[in-house]
Amino acid sequence: MTDTTPPDDLTPYAHYRSLRLRRHPHGVLEVVMSGAGMNKSGLAAADEHMHRELAEIWRDIDRDPATRVAVIRGEGKGFSAGGDLGLVEQMADRFDVRSRVWREARDLVYNVINCSKPIVSAMHGPAVGAGLVAGLLADVSIAANDARIIDGHTRLGVAAGDHAAIVWPLLCGMAKAKYYLLLCEAVSGAEAERIGLVSLAVDEADLLPKAFEVATRLAQGSQSAIRWTKYALNNWLRMAGPTFDTSLALEFMGFSGPDVHEGIRSLRERRAPDFPGGDELS
Numbered sequence: 001m002t003d004t005t006p007p008d009d010l011t012p013y014a015h016y017r018s019l020r021l022r023r024h025p026h027g028v029l030e031v032v033m034s035g036a037g038m039n040k041s042g043l044a045a046a047d048e049h050m051h052r053e054l055a056e057i058w059r060d061i062d063r064d065p066a067t068r069v070a071v072i073r074g075e076g077k078g079f080s081a082g083g084d085l086g087l088v089e090q091m092a093d094r095f096d097v098r099s100r101v102w103r104e105a106r107d108l109v110y111n112v113i114n115c116s117k118p119i120v121s122a123m124h125g126p127a128v129g130a131g132l133v134a135g136l137l138a139d140v141s142i143a144a145n146d147a148r149i150i151d152g153h154t155r156l157g158v159a160a161g162d163h164a165a166i167v168w169p170l171l172c173g174m175a176k177a178k179y180y181l182l183l184c185e186a187v188s189g190a191e192a193e194r195i196g197l198v199s200l201a202v203d204e205a206d207l208l209p210k211a212f213e214v215a216t217r218l219a220q221g222s223q224s225a226i227r228w229t230k231y232a233l234n235n236w237l238r239m240a241g242p243t244f245d246t247s248l249a250l251e252f253m254g255f256s257g258p259d260v261h262e263g264i265r266s267l268r269e270r271r272a273p274d275f276p277g278g279d280e281l282s
Contacts, residue, residue, distance in 0.1 A: 018050035027068030043081035080131020143189030157259030161251025166244035
Protein backbone atom coordinates (compact mmCIF):
# COMPACT_ATOMS: atom_id res chain seq x y z
CA MET A 1 0.00 0.00 0.00
CA THR A 2 1.27 3.48 -0.80
CA ASP A 3 0.09 6.74 0.74
CA THR A 4 1.81 9.92 1.80
CA THR A 5 0.36 10.11 5.31
CA PRO A 6 2.87 9.39 8.09
CA PRO A 7 1.89 6.15 9.85
CA ASP A 8 1.38 7.87 13.20
CA ASP A 9 -0.38 11.02 11.91
CA LEU A 10 -3.72 11.38 13.67
CA THR A 11 -4.31 15.02 12.76
CA PRO A 12 -7.74 14.31 11.20
CA TYR A 13 -8.87 12.99 14.59
CA ALA A 14 -7.25 15.52 16.92
CA HIS A 15 -10.59 16.93 18.09
CA TYR A 16 -11.93 13.62 19.48
CA ARG A 17 -11.96 13.35 23.27
CA SER A 18 -14.04 10.23 23.97
CA LEU A 19 -12.51 8.10 21.23
CA ARG A 20 -8.85 7.11 21.26
CA LEU A 21 -7.30 6.48 17.84
CA ARG A 22 -4.23 4.47 16.89
CA ARG A 23 -2.85 3.57 13.49
CA HIS A 24 -1.68 0.02 12.76
CA PRO A 25 0.19 -1.38 9.75
CA HIS A 26 -1.52 -1.79 6.38
CA GLY A 27 -3.95 1.08 6.92
CA VAL A 28 -5.81 -0.36 9.92
CA LEU A 29 -7.19 2.32 12.28
CA GLU A 30 -8.07 1.31 15.83
CA VAL A 31 -11.00 3.21 17.38
CA VAL A 32 -11.27 2.79 21.15
CA MET A 33 -14.28 4.00 23.12
CA SER A 34 -12.49 5.47 26.09
CA GLY A 35 -11.41 8.77 27.59
CA ALA A 36 -14.02 11.19 28.82
CA GLY A 37 -16.79 8.65 28.21
CA MET A 38 -15.64 6.10 30.81
CA ASN A 39 -18.04 5.70 33.73
CA LYS A 40 -17.36 4.58 37.30
CA SER A 41 -17.97 0.94 36.36
CA GLY A 42 -15.10 0.99 33.88
CA LEU A 43 -17.34 1.03 30.80
CA ALA A 44 -17.58 3.47 27.91
CA ALA A 45 -20.86 5.31 28.51
CA ALA A 46 -22.43 7.36 25.74
CA ASP A 47 -22.42 10.81 27.29
CA GLU A 48 -23.06 13.81 25.04
CA HIS A 49 -19.45 13.86 23.80
CA MET A 50 -19.17 10.16 22.96
CA HIS A 51 -22.63 10.05 21.37
CA ARG A 52 -21.72 12.91 19.02
CA GLU A 53 -18.27 11.51 18.26
CA LEU A 54 -19.60 8.03 17.48
CA ALA A 55 -21.85 9.64 14.89
CA GLU A 56 -19.10 11.78 13.35
CA ILE A 57 -16.08 9.45 13.30
CA TRP A 58 -17.25 7.40 10.30
CA ARG A 59 -17.30 10.44 8.02
CA ASP A 60 -13.72 11.24 8.99
CA ILE A 61 -12.66 7.64 8.44
CA ASP A 62 -14.35 7.64 5.04
CA ARG A 63 -12.32 10.72 4.01
CA ASP A 64 -9.01 9.52 5.51
CA PRO A 65 -6.71 8.29 2.71
CA ALA A 66 -4.44 6.53 5.21
CA THR A 67 -7.22 4.30 6.55
CA ARG A 68 -8.39 1.17 4.76
CA VAL A 69 -10.15 -0.61 7.64
CA ALA A 70 -11.39 0.49 11.07
CA VAL A 71 -11.49 -1.70 14.18
CA ILE A 72 -13.79 -0.47 16.96
CA ARG A 73 -13.52 -1.79 20.50
CA GLY A 74 -14.21 -0.70 24.06
CA GLU A 75 -11.70 -0.01 26.79
CA GLY A 76 -12.02 -1.42 30.28
CA LYS A 77 -14.51 -4.02 31.43
CA GLY A 78 -16.70 -4.10 28.35
CA PHE A 79 -17.43 -2.87 24.87
CA SER A 80 -19.91 -0.14 25.78
CA ALA A 81 -22.37 0.88 28.48
CA GLY A 82 -25.84 2.24 27.86
CA GLY A 83 -26.53 5.91 27.50
CA ASP A 84 -25.38 8.21 30.28
CA LEU A 85 -28.41 8.66 32.57
CA GLY A 86 -27.70 12.37 32.90
CA LEU A 87 -28.04 12.74 29.14
CA VAL A 88 -31.17 10.55 29.14
CA GLU A 89 -32.74 12.84 31.76
CA GLN A 90 -31.95 15.88 29.64
CA MET A 91 -33.54 14.18 26.63
CA ALA A 92 -36.68 13.48 28.64
CA ASP A 93 -36.91 17.07 29.90
CA ARG A 94 -35.68 19.23 27.02
CA PHE A 95 -36.90 19.31 23.43
CA ASP A 96 -33.67 20.87 22.13
CA VAL A 97 -31.52 18.07 23.61
CA ARG A 98 -33.96 15.43 22.34
CA SER A 99 -33.82 16.92 18.83
CA ARG A 100 -30.01 17.07 18.81
CA VAL A 101 -29.56 13.51 20.03
CA TRP A 102 -32.16 12.27 17.51
CA ARG A 103 -30.06 13.74 14.68
CA GLU A 104 -26.92 12.14 16.10
CA ALA A 105 -28.65 8.75 16.47
CA ARG A 106 -29.84 8.95 12.87
CA ASP A 107 -26.39 9.98 11.62
CA LEU A 108 -24.64 7.24 13.59
CA VAL A 109 -26.61 4.50 11.83
CA TYR A 110 -26.43 5.97 8.33
CA ASN A 111 -22.78 7.02 8.64
CA VAL A 112 -21.73 3.48 9.61
CA ILE A 113 -23.76 2.07 6.71
CA ASN A 114 -22.41 4.61 4.22
CA CYS A 115 -18.75 4.56 5.32
CA SER A 116 -16.93 3.10 2.33
CA LYS A 117 -14.20 1.54 4.49
CA PRO A 118 -14.85 -1.88 6.09
CA ILE A 119 -15.49 -1.80 9.84
CA VAL A 120 -14.62 -4.64 12.24
CA SER A 121 -16.00 -4.65 15.78
CA ALA A 122 -14.51 -6.49 18.76
CA MET A 123 -17.05 -6.79 21.57
CA HIS A 124 -16.32 -8.02 25.09
CA GLY A 125 -18.23 -7.75 28.35
CA PRO A 126 -21.43 -5.70 28.20
CA ALA A 127 -22.30 -4.26 24.78
CA VAL A 128 -25.17 -1.80 25.12
CA GLY A 129 -26.29 1.57 23.83
CA ALA A 130 -24.74 3.71 21.11
CA GLY A 131 -21.57 1.61 21.02
CA LEU A 132 -23.67 -1.45 20.18
CA VAL A 133 -24.97 0.37 17.10
CA ALA A 134 -21.49 0.34 15.59
CA GLY A 135 -20.80 -3.11 17.04
CA LEU A 136 -23.68 -4.83 15.24
CA LEU A 137 -23.70 -2.69 12.10
CA ALA A 138 -19.99 -3.36 11.59
CA ASP A 139 -19.20 -5.29 8.42
CA VAL A 140 -17.54 -8.04 10.46
CA SER A 141 -18.73 -8.25 14.07
CA ILE A 142 -16.70 -10.36 16.47
CA ALA A 143 -17.76 -11.01 20.07
CA ALA A 144 -16.18 -12.75 23.01
CA ASN A 145 -18.08 -15.92 23.84
CA ASP A 146 -19.10 -14.46 27.20
CA ALA A 147 -19.94 -10.97 25.93
CA ARG A 148 -23.41 -9.72 26.90
CA ILE A 149 -25.23 -7.99 24.06
CA ILE A 150 -28.26 -6.06 25.30
CA ASP A 151 -30.60 -3.68 23.53
CA GLY A 152 -31.75 -1.78 26.61
CA HIS A 153 -34.49 0.40 25.14
CA THR A 154 -37.65 -1.30 26.42
CA ARG A 155 -36.07 -1.63 29.89
CA LEU A 156 -35.72 2.16 29.84
CA GLY A 157 -39.32 2.62 28.73
CA VAL A 158 -38.79 3.67 25.10
CA ALA A 159 -39.15 1.85 21.78
CA ALA A 160 -36.18 -0.11 20.42
CA GLY A 161 -34.87 2.49 17.99
CA ASP A 162 -31.23 3.13 17.15
CA HIS A 163 -30.04 0.19 15.05
CA ALA A 164 -32.43 -2.52 16.27
CA ALA A 165 -35.27 -2.45 13.74
CA ILE A 166 -32.96 -1.93 10.76
CA VAL A 167 -30.63 -4.87 11.34
CA TRP A 168 -31.73 -7.40 14.01
CA PRO A 169 -34.50 -9.03 11.90
CA LEU A 170 -32.12 -9.26 8.94
CA LEU A 171 -29.35 -10.84 11.01
CA CYS A 172 -31.19 -13.25 13.28
CA GLY A 173 -34.78 -13.38 11.97
CA MET A 174 -37.96 -11.71 13.16
CA ALA A 175 -38.83 -14.29 15.84
CA LYS A 176 -35.48 -13.97 17.63
CA ALA A 177 -35.41 -10.20 17.12
CA LYS A 178 -38.82 -9.78 18.76
CA TYR A 179 -37.90 -12.07 21.63
CA TYR A 180 -34.71 -10.26 22.55
CA LEU A 181 -35.88 -6.71 21.79
CA LEU A 182 -39.32 -6.89 23.42
CA LEU A 183 -38.08 -8.68 26.55
CA CYS A 184 -34.74 -6.84 26.68
CA GLU A 185 -32.94 -10.17 27.14
CA ALA A 186 -29.16 -10.36 27.12
CA VAL A 187 -27.54 -12.41 24.33
CA SER A 188 -24.17 -14.02 24.98
CA GLY A 189 -21.53 -13.76 22.30
CA ALA A 190 -21.69 -17.52 21.71
CA GLU A 191 -25.48 -17.43 21.31
CA ALA A 192 -25.24 -14.33 19.12
CA GLU A 193 -23.01 -16.25 16.73
CA ARG A 194 -25.35 -19.25 16.79
CA ILE A 195 -28.40 -17.19 15.76
CA GLY A 196 -26.46 -15.07 13.25
CA LEU A 197 -26.48 -11.79 15.19
CA VAL A 198 -22.67 -11.53 14.98
CA SER A 199 -20.15 -12.82 12.46
CA LEU A 200 -17.88 -14.70 14.88
CA ALA A 201 -17.55 -15.55 18.57
CA VAL A 202 -14.22 -16.43 20.14
CA ASP A 203 -12.66 -16.71 23.59
CA GLU A 204 -11.99 -13.26 25.01
CA ALA A 205 -8.23 -13.86 24.94
CA ASP A 206 -8.47 -14.33 21.18
CA LEU A 207 -10.82 -11.41 20.53
CA LEU A 208 -8.40 -8.64 19.60
CA PRO A 209 -5.94 -10.89 17.73
CA LYS A 210 -8.82 -12.22 15.64
CA ALA A 211 -10.24 -8.73 15.01
CA PHE A 212 -6.88 -7.43 13.78
CA GLU A 213 -6.28 -10.57 11.73
CA VAL A 214 -9.58 -10.00 9.93
CA ALA A 215 -8.90 -6.27 9.57
CA THR A 216 -5.45 -6.93 8.09
CA ARG A 217 -6.87 -9.38 5.57
CA LEU A 218 -9.44 -6.80 4.52
CA ALA A 219 -6.79 -4.08 4.31
CA GLN A 220 -4.59 -6.23 2.08
CA GLY A 221 -7.41 -7.17 -0.26
CA SER A 222 -8.68 -5.36 -3.35
CA GLN A 223 -10.08 -2.13 -1.96
CA SER A 224 -12.40 -1.47 -4.87
CA ALA A 225 -13.81 -5.01 -4.75
CA ILE A 226 -14.29 -4.98 -0.97
CA ARG A 227 -15.76 -1.49 -0.75
CA TRP A 228 -18.14 -2.00 -3.68
CA THR A 229 -19.28 -5.33 -2.25
CA LYS A 230 -19.99 -3.59 1.05
CA TYR A 231 -21.90 -0.86 -0.77
CA ALA A 232 -24.07 -3.37 -2.63
CA LEU A 233 -24.78 -5.52 0.43
CA ASN A 234 -25.70 -2.49 2.52
CA ASN A 235 -28.54 -1.75 0.11
CA TRP A 236 -30.43 -4.33 2.18
CA LEU A 237 -30.06 -1.93 5.11
CA ARG A 238 -30.87 1.13 3.00
CA MET A 239 -34.12 -0.53 1.92
CA ALA A 240 -34.98 -0.81 5.61
CA GLY A 241 -34.41 2.93 6.05
CA PRO A 242 -38.14 3.76 6.46
CA THR A 243 -38.44 1.06 9.14
CA PHE A 244 -35.42 2.51 10.94
CA ASP A 245 -36.71 6.08 10.68
CA THR A 246 -40.05 5.01 12.16
CA SER A 247 -38.42 3.14 15.04
CA LEU A 248 -36.19 6.12 15.83
CA ALA A 249 -39.16 8.52 15.77
CA LEU A 250 -41.12 6.25 18.13
CA GLU A 251 -38.11 5.91 20.43
CA PHE A 252 -37.74 9.66 20.74
CA MET A 253 -41.47 10.17 21.16
CA GLY A 254 -41.10 7.83 24.13
CA PHE A 255 -38.57 10.20 25.69
CA SER A 256 -41.40 12.73 26.05
CA GLY A 257 -43.69 10.22 27.79
CA PRO A 258 -44.08 9.01 31.39
CA ASP A 259 -42.44 5.57 31.15
CA VAL A 260 -38.91 6.86 30.60
CA HIS A 261 -38.96 8.65 33.97
CA GLU A 262 -39.80 5.38 35.74
CA GLY A 263 -37.14 3.65 33.66
CA ILE A 264 -34.52 6.17 34.78
CA ARG A 265 -35.57 5.94 38.44
CA SER A 266 -35.49 2.16 38.41
CA LEU A 267 -32.02 2.09 36.88
CA ARG A 268 -30.70 4.57 39.44
CA GLU A 269 -32.32 2.58 42.28
CA ARG A 270 -31.18 -0.78 40.80
CA ARG A 271 -34.68 -2.30 40.85
CA ALA A 272 -37.19 -3.64 38.35
CA PRO A 273 -39.29 -0.90 36.73
CA ASP A 274 -42.99 -0.53 37.53
CA PHE A 275 -44.46 0.90 34.35
CA PRO A 276 -48.12 2.07 34.16
CA GLY A 277 -50.71 0.03 32.30
CA GLY A 278 -50.59 1.82 28.94
CA ASP A 279 -54.36 1.73 28.37
CA GLU A 280 -54.13 5.10 26.64
CA LEU A 281 -52.25 3.42 23.77
CA SER A 282 -55.13 1.12 22.80
